[in-house]
Amino acid sequence: xxxxxxxxxxxxPRPRIDDQPMTGETSLPxxxxxxxxxxxxxxxxxxxxxxxxTGQSQTGNKRSAPEIERQADSAREKGDVPAALRxxxxxxxQDPRWQQGWWYYGSLLYDSNRYPEAAVxxxxxxxxxxxxxxxxxxxxxxxxxTQDFDHALNHLQRAKDVGIGDSESLANVADFHLAILLNTHxxxxxxxxxxxxxxxxGVNSExxxxxxxxxxxxxxxxxxxxxxxxxxxxHDAGNIxxxxxxxxxxxxxxxxxxxxxxxxxxHFAHYAYGGMxxxxxQEDLAKAQFREETNLTPDSALPYMESAFLESKAAGYHxxxxxxxxxxxxAPNSFVAHYLLGEALLATGSIPASVTQLEVARRLAPDxxxxxxxxxxxxxxxxxxxxxxxxxxxxxxxxxxxxxxPREGDELMRPSNDESATPPFDPSPTxxxxxxxxxx
Amino acid sequence: MIVRKRPTxxxxxxxxxxxxxxxxxxxMSGHLPAQTETRTESxxxxxxxxxxxxxxxxxxxxxxxxxxxSRVCTxxxxxxxxxxxxxxxxxxxxxxxxxxxxxxxxxxxxxxxxYELRIERQGDxxxxxxxxxxxxxxxxxxxxxxxxxxxxTYIYEKLGNYYESRxxxxxxxxxxxxxxxxxxxxxxxxEEALGRPMTKEEVTKCFTCHTSEDVFNGKLEVDHLQPxxxxxxxxxxxxxxxxxxxxxxxxxDKFHEWNILNPARLDPADLNDFCGTCHRSTREVLAxxxxxxxxxxxxxxxxxxxxxxxxxDKRITCLACHDPHVNLVTDLQSYDAKCLACHVxxxxxxxxxxxxxxxxxxxxxxxSCHMPKLALPGAHYKFTDHYIRIDHANAPYPD
Numbered sequence: 001x002x003x004x005x006x007x008x009x010x011x012x013p014r015p016r017i018d019d020q021p022m023t024g025e026t027s028l029p030x031x032x033x034x035x036x037x038x039x040x041x042x043x044x045x046x047x048x049x050x051x052x053x054t055g056q057s058q059t060g061n062k063r064s065a066p067e068i069e070r071q072a073d074s075a076r077e078k079g080d081v082p083a084a085l086r087x088x089x090x091x092x093x094q095d096p097r098w099q100q101g102w103w104y105y106g107s108l109l110y111d112s113n114r115y116p117e118a119a120v121x122x123x124x125x126x127x128x129x130x131x132x133x134x135x136x137x138x139x140x141x142x143x144x145x146t147q148d149f150d151h152a153l154n155h156l157q158r159a160k161d162v163g164i165g166d167s168e169s170l171a172n173v174a175d176f177h178l179a180i181l182l183n184t185h186x187x188x189x190x191x192x193x194x195x196x197x198x199x200x201x202g203v204n205s206e207x208x209x210x211x212x213x214x215x216x217x218x219x220x221x222x223x224x225x226x227x228x229x230x231x232x233x234x235h236d237a238g239n240i241x242x243x244x245x246x247x248x249x250x251x252x253x254x255x256x257x258x259x260x261x262x263x264x265x266x267h268f269a270h271y272a273y274g275g276m277x278x279x280x281x282q283e284d285l286a287k288a289q290f291r292e293e294t295n296l297t298p299d300s301a302l303p304y305m306e307s308a309f310l311e312s313k314a315a316g317y318h319x320x321x322x323x324x325x326x327x328x329x330x331a332p333n334s335f336v337a338h339y340l341l342g343e344a345l346l347a348t349g350s351i352p353a354s355v356t357q358l359e360v361a362r363r364l365a366p367d368x369x370x371x372x373x374x375x376x377x378x379x380x381x382x383x384x385x386x387x388x389x390x391x392x393x394x395x396x397x398x399x400x401x402x403x404x405x406p407r408e409g410d411e412l413m414r415p416s417n418d419e420s421a422t423p424p425f426d427p428s429p430t431x432x433x434x435x436x437x438x439x440x
Numbered sequence: 441m442i443v444r445k446r447p448t449x450x451x452x453x454x455x456x457x458x459x460x461x462x463x464x465x466x467x468m469s470g471h472l473p474a475q476t477e478t479r480t481e482s483x484x485x486x487x488x489x490x491x492x493x494x495x496x497x498x499x500x501x502x503x504x505x506x507x508x509x510s511r512v513c514t515x516x517x518x519x520x521x522x523x524x525x526x527x528x529x530x531x532x533x534x535x536x537x538x539x540x541x542x543x544x545x546x547x548x549x550x551x552x553x554x555y556e557l558r559i560e561r562q563g564d565x566x567x568x569x570x571x572x573x574x575x576x577x578x579x580x581x582x583x584x585x586x587x588x589x590x591x592x593t594y595i596y597e598k599l600g601n602y603y604e605s606r607x608x609x610x611x612x613x614x615x616x617x618x619x620x621x622x623x624x625x626x627x628x629x630x631e632e633a634l635g636r637p638m639t640k641e642e643v644t645k646c647f648t649c650h651t652s653e654d655v656f657n658g659k660l661e662v663d664h665l666q667p668x669x670x671x672x673x674x675x676x677x678x679x680x681x682x683x684x685x686x687x688x689x690x691x692x693d694k695f696h697e698w699n700i701l702n703p704a705r706l707d708p709a710d711l712n713d714f715c716g717t718c719h720r721s722t723r724e725v726l727a728x729x730x731x732x733x734x735x736x737x738x739x740x741x742x743x744x745x746x747x748x749x750x751x752x753d754k755r756i757t758c759l760a761c762h763d764p765h766v767n768l769v770t771d772l773q774s775y776d777a778k779c780l781a782c783h784v785x786x787x788x789x790x791x792x793x794x795x796x797x798x799x800x801x802x803x804x805x806x807x808s809c810h811m812p813k814l815a816l817p818g819a820h821y822k823f824t825d826h827y828i829r830i831d832h833a834n835a836p837y838p839d
Contacts, residue, residue, distance in 0.1 A: 281639035313727070315498045370726050373744075377709055380751040388751050396745055399839060 066094065069101065081108055099128050103135060110138055115145035126155075133162035137174040144177050153181040172203050180211050186220050196245035206235075212245070213238030218268040233263050237272075244276060252276060267297050274306060283310050301331035308340045317347035328357070335365035339374065346378050354378045369398040495701075497648065497717050500655025501677040507653035507664075508678040513671040520765040521671060527767050528587045529669040533650040536566040536581035536595075541588045541609050550607045550616035553626035555633040557607050557616065559594070568596060568605060570633040577630045581605070583667075585650045590821040593619050595646075596635065602643045603635040610820035620819050649718035653677075674714075674764070676701045704759050709751035715758040716740035733837050736814050742826035745838070748782065748796060749828075755781045772808050779806040 072087035088105040092098060106121030122139035126132060140156035143149075156178040164171040175194050182191035195212045210223045213234035219226070226234060236259050243252035256273040263269065274289030287310055293303035304327040311320035324341035331337045342357035358375040365371055376391035501507060514521040524530050536542060542559065550557040554572045559581065561567075569578035583595040586608075594605035606627070607616040618624060619635075627633045638646065644660050652670035654661050672678055680699035703714050713721045720730075720738035722745075735741060740758065743749055749756055761778045762768070769775070783796040785803050790796075799806065812831045813822040827838060 281641045283641055315496055370723075373722055373726065376751055380709055381707065385750075385752040392744075392749065392751060393747075396747065399745060 066091070068094065069098070072101070072104070076104055076108065081112060084108055085112070096124075097128065099125060102128070103132075106135070106142075107138060110142055113145075115142045118142040119146060119148070131162055133159045133164040134167060134170060136162055137164050137170055140174065141177060144181070149181060149184065152177070153185065156181065168201075172198060172201065176203075176208065176211065179215075180222060183211065183215055184220050184222055186218075188215055188218050191215050192241070195241070199242055199245045209238035209242065210234055211238070212241035216241040216268075216272050217266065218271075233259075233266060236262070237269070240272075249276065249280060265296060268293065268300075268302075270296065271300075271303050271306070274303070278306065278310060283314065286310060299330060301327040301334060301337055304330065305334070305336055305340060308344065312340060312343055312347070315347075317344045320344040321348060333364060335361045335368060335371065338364065339368070339371050342378065343374055346374065346381065351378060351381045355382055355384075367398060369395050372398060495676045497673070497714075498655075499658040500648075501657070503657060505677045506679040507666075507672045508682060509653065509666070510670045510672075512678060512682070517671070523767075524671070524765040525668070527764065528589050529764055531587040531668050533583055533585045533667045535667065536584050537564055539566070539584035539592065541592050541611075542566050542581075542584060545609070545615075548609065548616050552606070552618075552633055555627070555630065557633065559607075559616070566594075568594060568634060570630045572630060575630055577634060579603075579634065583650075585646065590819065591620075594635075595638075598631075602638045604638055604646075605635045606633060612820040617820065618818065620816070648673075674701070674703055707752075708754045708757045711757045711759060712740045712743065719758075731839055733814065733816055735839070736816055736823045736825050736837075737819075739824075739826040743828070746826070746828035753782075772805050775807050776804055779810075 068087055068091045072084055072091050075081075075084035075087055085105065085108050088101050088108070092101050092105060095101070102121050102125040106118050106125060109115075109118035109121055119139060119142040122135050122142060125135045126139060129135070136155050136159035140152045140154075140159055143152035143155060156174050159174050160178060164174060175198055179191040179194035179198070182188070182194070192212075192215050195208065195215055198208060199212070207223065210226070213236070214221065214223065214226065216237045217234065219234070236255070240252050240255040240259060243249075243255060253276070256269070256276070259266070260269055260273065270289045270293040274286040274293065277283075277289060278286035287307055290303040290307045290310075293300070294307075297303070304323045308320040308323035308327060311317070311323060320340065321344040324337065324344050327334065327337035328341050338357045338361035342354045342361055345351075345354035345357060355375070355378045358371060358378050361368070361371045362375055372391050372395035376388045376395060379385075379388035379391060495502060495505065510521055510525065534540075542548075542561065545559075546561045548559045552570075555570050556572075558569050558571075559566055560569070566581040567578050568581045569576055571577075579596045579598060581594045581596050584592050585595060586592040588609060588611055591608045591610045593608040596603050596605065604619065606619055606622050608619040609615070610617055622636065644655070647660055647662070647665070648655055649669070650667075652666045652668065652673040654663075654665040656664075675681075676699075678700065684699045703711055706714055713723070716722070716724065716738075719740050720735075722741045725735050725738050725741040730738070743756070743758070746756075754760065755778070760781075761775060780794070782794060783806075784790045784794050784798050786798045786800075788794075788798065802809070807824070809831065810828050811824050811826060814825050814837070815822045829838065
């Protein structure tokens with residue numbers, strides 16, 4: 001997939017740090033983006049240690065702390081990290097199942113920048129107790145520092161699934177790192193949700209701005225790998241992404257215009273702009289942006305899918321058909337592309353071909369209610385009533401069941417205006433969006 | 441041989457706005473499409489679904505095709521044309537100065553923080569104003585959308601743009617309150633206190649459902665507008681239909697040569713989508729991710745979620761229960777026959793056609809339990825939830 005061509009200049013995995021915060025907002029200490037502060041680690045140590053101690057007590061495994069453990073705790077409390085590390089190490093040799101000890105040992109190693117050893121210790125700890133979200137987070141961050149990015153991604157995701165608890169600072173750091181790793185894996189929508197959530201939680205830093213800029217331009221690199229000559233572009237893009245996240249769409253619109261006049265050939269800038277326009281009902285303008293994007297990135301399916309979606313939404317299925325076909329050609333493994341093509345074929349009367357495409361979409365995304373629904377309609381049209389009923393039942397089950405994890409491409413199912421935008425937080429029953437239809 | 445042309449336009453048209461206009465119905469009126477006890481997948485589905493060439497509800501009349509107006513339709517279809525005009529759909533909009541609600545309420549006011557909003561009759565115009573301590577802005581209202589069964593919202597124009605009023609009239613409270621969807625936050629300016637601008641797409645979508653005979657080649661031409669939903673809003677522009685009528689066609693039932701759409705002859709699921717162009721189809725609701733109680737207004741979507749819904753079965757479509765040409769039937773018991781077209785009652789034996797299980801609780805008034813009325817916060821109205829289900833007490837709203 002074509003993308004912003006950026007040369008790999010720096011291989012240090014840690015995000016670049018800069019003193020400039022985003023305008024008008026309080027930024028976190030720079031260090032927060034790379035790892036939790038010593039103070040944070042202290043608080044976390046206390047919380048997790050208390051939890052571990054409670055857990056051991058509750059399970060009847062209350063143990064009298066040997067002298068060496070008391071010495072280790074004492075050294076840690078005094079801030080004598082080398083002594084504490086040495087003593088915890090000895091204590092753990094004597095009792096390798098001492099969870100509290102593994103936590104202190106791992107977090108002190110992490111705080112001492114001894115990431116490979118921290119990862120080993122924390123891996124032991126989560127092996128004993130996989131419900132420790134904070135330990136998963138610190139493990140993922142340690143692995144990030146050792147450039148073990150695949151494990152870091154998995155373990156930061158695990159931390160998010162388990163829940164990090166009350167430590168907002170650790171959660172922020174973990175979310176940021178998870179987001180930039182998702183960026184590198186091309187999971188831009190999930191990353192965007194995390195970045196936006198961080199911003200809306202009041203977090204602000206230049207690292208976040210850079211991450212959001214790379215996300216907007218769909219650059220699947222770590223910030224540290226960014227070609228420095230692209231810094232200004234990415235910063236501008238980050239500002240626009242922040243404005244979108246804060247729903248300041250007029251300013252974002254102006255930002256896009258400015259960015260495109262300065263960098264007219266930037267890949268995926270037109271795509272991002274079109275996406276914003278489409279989500280605000282400016283569909284003709286959005287289509288023009290997507291057309292521009294197809295000229296710049298002719299081998300990307302994304303602008304074709306967006307255009308096909310907009311055409312279909314306006315009942316222009318005949319116009320959607322070639323666009324969806326092109327999308328399938330470029331992205332044969334995209335369920336969205338097959339779904340859009342299946343829909344267009346269904347609406348233009350090519351029922352068997354529609355069934356074929358929608359069946360492929362179902363194979364690629366068996367938990368998509370949209371696909372199941374359309375397939376039920378296609379089967380009904382094809383006279384396959386039993387299959388139609390089965391698919392409809394699956395649709396109903398999926399609607400009634402648990403929410404599936406978001407998938408890259410889901411954004412194409414988005415609405416044409418802000419009504420549809422799922423708010424970052426659960427809306428109250430009266431939290432009706434501005435574009436809800438009026439009562440009649 | 442019948443030439444079946446597939447309709448397309450209605451399949452995903454969005455944001456048609458009379459969600460609160462309940463489809464008029466009469467279970468016993470005789471206007472309902474013929475109900476049979478057979479599944480219809482291979483029967484006459486599609487017969488007569490011939491859309492006027494090039495027409496769809498989104499883009500309106502194509503070049504060379506004209507709307508003829510309801511009066512012409514009444515010449516042959518007088519009974520349904522006359523009753524349809526009186527329904528909430530037929531009265532889905534009115535010029536503001538002809539709004540019955542505004543006529544009956546010469547002055548309506550609403551306090552919105554520092555602002556007083558007022559709709560007042562001045563001469564032959566309805567003037568909508570917002571004032572704070574020192575300033576006032578006012579505009580003449582152009583259109584009243586919604587008959588007022590659930591509510592009525594107003595449209596005005598400023599500098600060439602259409603705006604939706606920030607307040608609507610709600611019969612339940614007998615006055616104004618915030619229009620559904622408008623933020624309760626106090627607007628920063630008097631202009632914004634009046635209402636919000638509508639995008640071009642919203643204008644087209646709103647007018648296409650609330651007014652008729654005004655969309656040509658995809659462009660809204662307000663000068664041609666007819667208030668409310670007229671015959672040709674659902675059946676398509678009638679010019680070719682009039683030309684096509686011949687004694688031979690009439691005698692031979694050559695529906696396909698009539699050049700007019702009879703939505704009742706659409707395939708079952710397509711029919712629900714057709715109604716969903718204004719009342720919102722499942723595709724639209726899914727695409728827009730309209731979640732929670734907000735989607736209770738969207739009947740075709742809610743019906744699609746029902747366990748008993750079958751996209752190939754004509755016994756569960758909008759028209760199976762509702763006749764848009766007459767007023768909504770409010771006698772709940774009259775809908776029992778619709779349920780019993782598929783379900784057996786206690787002590788009845790199931791048949792291949794009626795094989796759905798009996799209700800263990802009751803034998804009548806099915807919808808009173810299985811289609812609960814739910815209040816939409818802020819809308820001052822209880823909607824019949826068309827998600828047919830066993831509604832357990834305290835169960836969360838099923839999305």
